[in-house]
Amino acid sequence: MQPITILHLSDFQFGRKNRFGRNPNALDHNSDELGHHLERDLKHLADTNQLKVDLIIVTGDLAEEAKPNEFADAFLFLGRLCEYLQLDRRRAIVVPGNHDVSRHACDSYFESCASDGIFPRPPFHEKWKPFRDAFNRFYPSGLGVAFGIDGNPWTLYEVQELRLVVAGLNSTLAERHDIAPGDAFYKEFGTNSEYGHFGRCGDTQLEWFAKQLEDFRAKNWLRIGALHHNVGGRWTNAECGLRDRGKLLQHLGGGLLNVLFHGHTHETETTWEEGLPILSTGSAGLEDASLPHGLSNQYEIVQLLPAGLRSFARCYSPHQDRWVGDTSSSRLGYSWHREGAVGFPN
Numbered sequence: 001m002q003p004i005t006i007l008h009l010s011d012f013q014f015g016r017k018n019r020f021g022r023n024p025n026a027l028d029h030n031s032d033e034l035g036h037h038l039e040r041d042l043k044h045l046a047d048t049n050q051l052k053v054d055l056i057i058v059t060g061d062l063a064e065e066a067k068p069n070e071f072a073d074a075f076l077f078l079g080r081l082c083e084y085l086q087l088d089r090r091r092a093i094v095v096p097g098n099h100d101v102s103r104h105a106c107d108s109y110f111e112s113c114a115s116d117g118i119f120p121r122p123p124f125h126e127k128w129k130p131f132r133d134a135f136n137r138f139y140p141s142g143l144g145v146a147f148g149i150d151g152n153p154w155t156l157y158e159v160q161e162l163r164l165v166v167a168g169l170n171s172t173l174a175e176r177h178d179i180a181p182g183d184a185f186y187k188e189f190g191t192n193s194e195y196g197h198f199g200r201c202g203d204t205q206l207e208w209f210a211k212q213l214e215d216f217r218a219k220n221w222l223r224i225g226a227l228h229h230n231v232g233g234r235w236t237n238a239e240c241g242l243r244d245r246g247k248l249l250q251h252l253g254g255g256l257l258n259v260l261f262h263g264h265t266h267e268t269e270t271t272w273e274e275g276l277p278i279l280s281t282g283s284a285g286l287e288d289a290s291l292p293h294g295l296s297n298q299y300e301i302v303q304l305l306p307a308g309l310r311s312f313a314r315c316y317s318p319h320q321d322r323w324v325g326d327t328s329s330s331r332l333g334y335s336w337h338r339e340g341a342v343g344f345p346n
Contacts, residue, residue, distance in 0.1 A: 004054050005053050005302070006057055006304070007055070008279065008299065009056065009059075009281070010228075011266060012061065012283075013064040013285055015070045017290045018285045018286065019286065019297060037322065037323060038284075051301050053087070054087075055087075055091050055093065055164075056081065056082070058092070059227065059261055060263050061263060063099055066099065078092055078138070089139055094168070096153075098199075098229075101127045101128065102126075102128070102131070106176055106177035107177040108126070110178075123153065123173045125153060144158070152205065153170050154208075163220075163221050164221055167212070167225045167226070168226055169201055169227035170205065174200040176195050179195055198239060198241060199264070200244050201248055203247065209225075210256060214256065223256065224259055225261065228263050228264050229242040230262055232273055232278040242262075249273055258342070259277050259279065259302075261278075261279050266291055266298075267292070268280060279311060281298055281313075282297065282315070296316055297316035298313065313337065
């Protein structure tokens with residue numbers, strides 16, 4: 001059986017702080033430095049390690065401030081990457097991150113409700129409008145891919161030829177325009193509120209995906225989960241992490257998901273929760289000044305095999321102007337790839 005090879009990217013944050021994004025002072029406003037560097041590295045890995053990508057997973061924060069032009073740059077990059085890898089756009093999995101929530105759109109929605117004398121309806125769908133519009137333009141009609149299933153702000157991806165399904169989870173339900181760490185809301189309500197600058201999937205979403213994934217488990221399809229906010233690792237209990245991680249593992253753990261991907265921490269790491277491998281990767285695009293101290297731009301390639309998984313970590317070296325093996329994510333700090341035994345039933 002051939003392995004399924006996944007390119008895991010996260011946290012481009014196209015905008016003013018993106019290392020590879022459009023420079024407003026440059027003569028060439030259509031440069032695609034991130035794509036250029038990434039394509040060169042992927043070709044190298046395909047030639048030297050037989051790593052031919054079957055699926056792309058992008059775990060959120062495509063934009064910096066959820067502006068339409070930022071999303072345009074992000075999806076332009078992703079479209080070119082699909083063409084380079086000769087992948088149908090159904091093979092590109094995208095979920096939103098907290099930077100993909102438009103605070104301006106959310107604020108406008110609240111103001112509109114106030115003028116009409118009505119209460120805003122959670123989870124305030126207008127806050128995803130710039131993301132949703134760009135997302136739905138990216139996927140041609142007829143592919144069956146849309147951000148918004150039965151009016152719900154999430155996506156289910158079916159890849160028939162690989163016999164796999166991806167639960168495109170939305171962990172940004174708690175975000176809104178008027179809440180940020182340290183503001184008056186936090187001082188008054190603390191961390192017990194339904195809303196804040198942290199991740200939350202919510203019972204309705206988790207129950208919906210659990211029902212869908214049960215059907216695919218009965219068909220012996222591979223079942224993958226993707227979301228933005230961190231679920232495991234050393235950032236598990238961080239204030240801005242996934243607040244209802246316990247419920248996620250309760251609903252989607254126990255063999256219902258075979259593997260789970262996330263971003264947000266800007267760090268490549270593999271952890272395990274009751275046999276479920278949880279993989280995170282760092283920011284593919286932020287400039288050094290916006291990254292946590294000591295971290296660089298990162299991405300990873302993950303191979304799923306019947307007996308387990310292999311992960312290949314890469315980081316960008318500005319001095320060499322290329323991507324190189326990232327040894328920081330290995331346990332002993334000398335290898336840029338790791339292996340783990342996983343039982344993928346059937």
